[in-house]
Amino acid sequence: MDFLDPSTEDITAINFNDFNEYYRHGYLLFYNxxxxxxxxxxxxxxxxxxxxxxxxxxxxxxxxxxxxxxxLVLILEKSFNKLNTDRxxxxxxxxxxxxxxxxxxxxxxxxxxxxxIASLIFFSNSxxxxxxxxxxxxxxxxxxLFKRSVEFQHQENFTKKDxxxxxxxxxxSNLDNMPIYTIFVPLYKEVKKLKSIISAxxxxxxxxxxxxxxxxIEGDDQDTIKALQILSLPRYVHVIKVxxxxxxxxxxxxxxxxxxxKGEYLCIYDAEDRPDxxxxxxxxxxxxQLSEEYACVQARLNFYNKTExxxxxxxxxxxxxxxxxxxxxxSLYDLPLTLGGTSNHFKVSVLKKIGAWxxxxxxxxxxxxxxxxxxxxxxxxxDSETLEESPVGLxxxxxxxxxxxxxxxxxxxxxxxxxxxxxKLGWSKVFSVYIFIGFSSYSFFCMPWLISIFLLxxxxxxxxxxxxxxxxxxxxxxxxxxxxxxRQKVYPADFVIxxxxxxxxxxxxxxxxxxxxxxxxxxxxxxxxxxxxxMSDL
Numbered sequence: 458m459d460f461l462d463p464s465t466e467d468i469t470a471i472n473f474n475d476f477n478e479y480y481r482h483g484y485l486l487f488y489n490x491x492x493x494x495x496x497x498x499x500x501x502x503x504x505x506x507x508x509x510x511x512x513x514x515x516x517x518x519x520x521x522x523x524x525x526x527x528x529l530v531l532i533l534e535k536s537f538n539k540l541n542t543d544r545x546x547x548x549x550x551x552x553x554x555x556x557x558x559x560x561x562x563x564x565x566x567x568x569x570x571x572x573x574i575a576s577l578i579f580f581s582n583s584x585x586x587x588x589x590x591x592x593x594x595x596x597x598x599x600x601x602l603f604k605r606s607v608e609f610q611h612q613e614n615f616t617k618k619d620x621x622x623x624x625x626x627x628x629x630s631n632l633d634n635m636p637i638y639t640i641f642v643p644l645y646k647e648v649k650k651l652k653s654i655i656s657a658x659x660x661x662x663x664x665x666x667x668x669x670x671x672x673x674i675e676g677d678d679q680d681t682i683k684a685l686q687i688l689s690l691p692r693y694v695h696v697i698k699v700x701x702x703x704x705x706x707x708x709x710x711x712x713x714x715x716x717x718x719k720g721e722y723l724c725i726y727d728a729e730d731r732p733d734x735x736x737x738x739x740x741x742x743x744x745x746q747l748s749e750e751y752a753c754v755q756a757r758l759n760f761y762n763k764t765e766x767x768x769x770x771x772x773x774x775x776x777x778x779x780x781x782x783x784x785x786x787x788s789l790y791d792l793p794l795t796l797g798g799t800s801n802h803f804k805v806s807v808l809k810k811i812g813a814w815x816x817x818x819x820x821x822x823x824x825x826x827x828x829x830x831x832x833x834x835x836x837x838x839x840d841s842e843t844l845e846e847s848p849v850g851l852x853x854x855x856x857x858x859x860x861x862x863x864x865x866x867x868x869x870x871x872x873x874x875x876x877x878x879x880x881k882l883g884w885s886k887v888f889s890v891y892i893f894i895g896f897s898s899y900s901f902f903c904m905p906w907l908i909s910i911f912l913l914x915x916x917x918x919x920x921x922x923x924x925x926x927x928x929x930x931x932x933x934x935x936x937x938x939x940x941x942x943x944r945q946k947v948y949p950a951d952f953v954i955x956x957x958x959x960x961x962x963x964x965x966x967x968x969x970x971x972x973x974x975x976x977x978x979x980x981x982x983x984x985x986x987x988x989x990x991x992m993s994d995l
Contacts, residue, residue, distance in 0.1 A: 602787060752829055787889065
């Protein structure tokens with residue numbers, strides 16, 4: 458069998474739709490210099506398997522060549538980069554009528570601001586009453602979710618059996634049957650955290666020969682590229698350079714990398730993540746016990762630097778409330794939930810089927826969580842934790858929160874203008890999406906007006922509603938925060954700083970107003986969260 462050398466021959470693969478098949482099975486189809494349909498393969502022993510894959514072709518007439526694995530990747534990149542980039546950007550919008558790309562954000566923003574100001578001026582009583590009702594309803598809904606999660610935890614504590622957690626033994630006994638597991642690590646200007654994430658993945662208790670790790674970097678991120686070149690990367694790590702294109706977002710980059718996925722399952726870790734070493738095994742165990750409709754399992758997230766300052770402490774309480782209780786409650790009630798941006802584990806087949814990520818949504822995890830339910834799938838909350846780095850400075854926190862709220866606005870707006878979404882989901886699921894994503898975002902926007910309500914001359918029933926709303930809201934935020942702190946190893950001083958807890962939500966309002974500005978002026982801008990600045994890393 459002749460050896461194929463792309464440095465001396467101009468080789469262009471054909472059939473872009475087979476990109477991932479080529480990569481996974483180690484072959485490609487092309488026309489040689491004699492215009493003969495040919496096949497390059499990376500493993501001569503796999504000729505029989507390749508011929509079976511190509512049963513729709515006249516295999517006997519094919520000219521077979523040997524090909525290095527590195528050369529296969531180079532040829533695929535050269536042949537399909539432009540097509541793969543276009544698919545990463547536009548694939549979802551070819552499947553769906555409404556996506557973040559197609560939404561008219563200037564029109565939405567103008568309409569929202571006009572309605573808001575007109576209501577404030579001409580219908581002050583109704584406007585302020587409605588704001589109180591919206592704020593109260595979303596807090597009642599969250600209180601119900603919190604209560605359900607607490608009850609479930611107590612039931613689990615009494616009914617949970619001693620599980621066999623000897624994952625090392627499981628690996629040794631089932632090594633041949635373990636599926637390939639792909640890990641996406643999107644990186645952009647993350648030089649400080651490269652060694653950390655390499656170490657974290659190396660600590661994962663999973664057969665390294667079954668790991669398919671993708672470091673996804675921007676093609677013009679020279680600092681990260683240079684840093685990777687001087688590091689000794691494990692054999693299971695493949696660096697994927699995403700060609701420059703807009704939008705420059707994490708979901709676009711991951712869509713591009715989907716062409717290089719080998720695994721049956723896929724999870725995402727950010728550069729600063731420190732996942733539970735047994736998380737992949739726990740995810741596989743969960744998938745094996747759950748019904749087929751469960752397409753994703755989501756691990757809990759929290760911070761390793763939560764005690765660094767008041768901001769990180771408050772953020773940690775918020776994360777515990779979110780991942781340990783609120784989205785857990787949504788899962789228990791079988792309602793659509795917003796995924797975390799990391800430590801979510803997917804069935805690759807389902808991810809491909811539903812169109813992967815929305816390249817233009819800057820909170821792609823929230824949108825994907827809802828879209829999974831729209832396609833008849835569910836999400837399970839995994840009893841495993843990943844620790845991240847909390848922003849330690851106000852500017853970094855604000856930039857991240859602006860992006861999150863902007864993405865929530867994108868998600869609820871696209872959901873709202875898609876009538877088919879309301880038909881697919883029952884009224885309870887539609888109701889939960891509007892409350893959990895829509896009302897939660899709007900509440901941050903209307904909070905300043907609720908705080909300043911006594912500066913206005915309004916009907917007494919508005920003030921009665923304000924008293925009811927404020928009383929319940931304060932009871933809810935303080936009782937949940939105290940419950941969470943009691944379950945953590947904290948100092949008495951941590952309870953004292955809860956006096957400032959409402960001010961933390963005022964920061965959300967500042968972020969919400971800035972998000973409204975960005976959704977109109979730069980809806981697809983990805984506000985980069987800076988990592989590696991925590992004192993815990995020093």
